Amino acid sequence: MKPITVWLTPPGPNPWKVVVIIKELGIPFEIHSFKFEDVKKPPFIDINPNGRVPAIVDPNTGLTLWESGAIIQYLIEEYDKEHKLSYDTLREKHLLNQWLHFQMSGQGPYYGQCAWFNVLHTEKIPSAINRYKGEIHRLLGVLNTALTGKIWLVGDKCTFADLAFLPWNEQLQALLDVPREEVLAAYPNVLAWHTRLRERESWGKVLEMREGLMAEQALEWNGMPKGVNNMKEYEELLARGKDA
Template sequence: MTKPITVWLTPPGPNPWKVITILEELQVPYVIHSFKFDDVKKPPFIDINPNGRVPAIVDPNTNLLLWESGAIIQYLEEVYDTDNKLTYDSLNEKHLLNQYLHFQMSGQGPYFGQCGWFNALHSEKLPSAIDRYVKEDHRLLGVLNTVLEDKTWLVGDKCTFADLAFLPWNTRLDMALLTPPGEDPLAPYPNVQAWQKRMESRASWKKVLEVRSKLMDEQGLQPNGIPKGIKTFQEYEEHIASANEAKK
């Protein structure tokens, strides 16, 4: 009998939910060790991952402790996706899947993250940095829109781990770009928009949203990651500025 994998995570960030989505898709049992983002650089988590980034997993079935979401996804696929539900075993497709996973890890994740940081979280507004990362986000979306032309999925004829790796960050794009309420930041990229909606309709993602919402609520956070009681991004920026001033 498969023992549950422990997943260490802080609920607000997108990266852990890539891993949880894959676990849900493959129906691998897991338990979540949820903690606050403020503690990501402190013990006991720093003893799990010296880099102080989530997620990390501990798999009692193989006695493996592993961090970096891309590496975890590849591990889960190799060990637990024995029916190739989210992958292919043919040479070309295997490497194409890894190509897109690396694109997500080196492109989408870092650039969406930096855009969100400089747009909403950084204590000082730096127009040159904001301009750089906003443009990079749109460039990356343009690449995906081109790749997905006349295609349902990135590789082959089914949803794979490569597709799902992009899912959580795409759901946070409005926060990164500070998209006005009611607007879809993916609307200018119809292929990406349709692809995203296909992934969001999957049972695994609906379960992820339920789990994430519960963990966010436990930490006094709204589903969008903003503390309860704060209604707008402007209020959130003011809250962050006040907190940074108090630390000085």
Template sequence: MSAQFTLYSHVIGPNGWKVAQVLCELGLEYNTVMMEFGDGENGVKGPEFLKINPNGRIPALIDHSANDLIIWESGAIIYYLIKKYDTEHKLYPASPEEQALVDTWFIFQVSSFGPYTGQAVWFKVLTGNVNTAATDRYMFEVHRMCKLLSGQLSLEGSNGWLVLGKCTIADLAHLQWVRFLFKLGIDLETEYPAMYKWKEAMLARPAIARSTVGEVWN
């Protein structure tokens, strides 16, 4: 029996892995197609993939049980999955009030933590810190947001999770981007111990272990 979903991802792209983690947490079967950057035969800018995602980015997801519905943008994919398949509210609560609390941190990752971290990696690592002003700006923002996350994880009653005292899509959205911080020379264990403890608890989840098979970085 073929898998219900096809996930288009990348070996080091955090956004693809966070979708895989949601799929695994919900017990959904999927196959992954690993794409490459660029416009080659298997590239995200190539003509075949652009038919799936005209924006030329990963991830993209096809739900074969819904007439091959295509969704792209990681946030949109995750919202689709939890709205349709999280019927037991494992990762997303039922009430609008609690949904708003989860959404706050979920959107924070999509709009702020992910983009700023990605830009910091670009300017500090991938371009060799040539533009020091840009590097300093994005590194400042990354550290500011790490302090914000650390404070949230340390709140009384949080149980070490971002919101509602349990793992939600807010936590799953952040995990791979937090793991990306080592590329910026950030030592979570010493600089942000609350985030390090949370990261280790996330990685100990069986669904996370299943979703990260084939990873090439830590």
């Protein structure tokens, strides 16, 4: 099997949803890491006209695909024939897709907006910050209820649905300015679930890869170059580079 190429910029959580599932399934892959300022430029814009990471190129099937949820569904359908991270029964198949859609439509967008308004946006807008912090807590409440009396979201094993939530929940401290364990203390079922996910060997290896790629580009925890605190400063840095 030829390796799948994963195109990504290292800071954001979405690419790592794909990578951790690839690692879990034992699929050969290689990472094409590039800078955030190049997401709207060739060659990446030729792969994903939306200019968002991740995207994959699979030489085994000739398919180029973007949108992390679509990539995950493809990887499961094409490469999880033994159902290591999935089920082949009707009920479980659709419940897994339900949770993946919830992650894509709920967790990702709301956590992302909180990251923008609370971390990256130059102007601090309390109403926006409070709204998206509140949505994070609402979503954690949904997960906490769903996990009552359960180890995993669906069935009796870790699946792609569980793993899809892992990278964004890993960012809770950065988003809310509160230690992750302190945030999750109010959601004990989520805390136990997230702890189980964090302890998986695949995630440890993913974090090592991410840290290496972040260091390679000299990036801070928030994805900005060292010494840059928000998007305005980042844009000014890029402008100075063009003028130099």
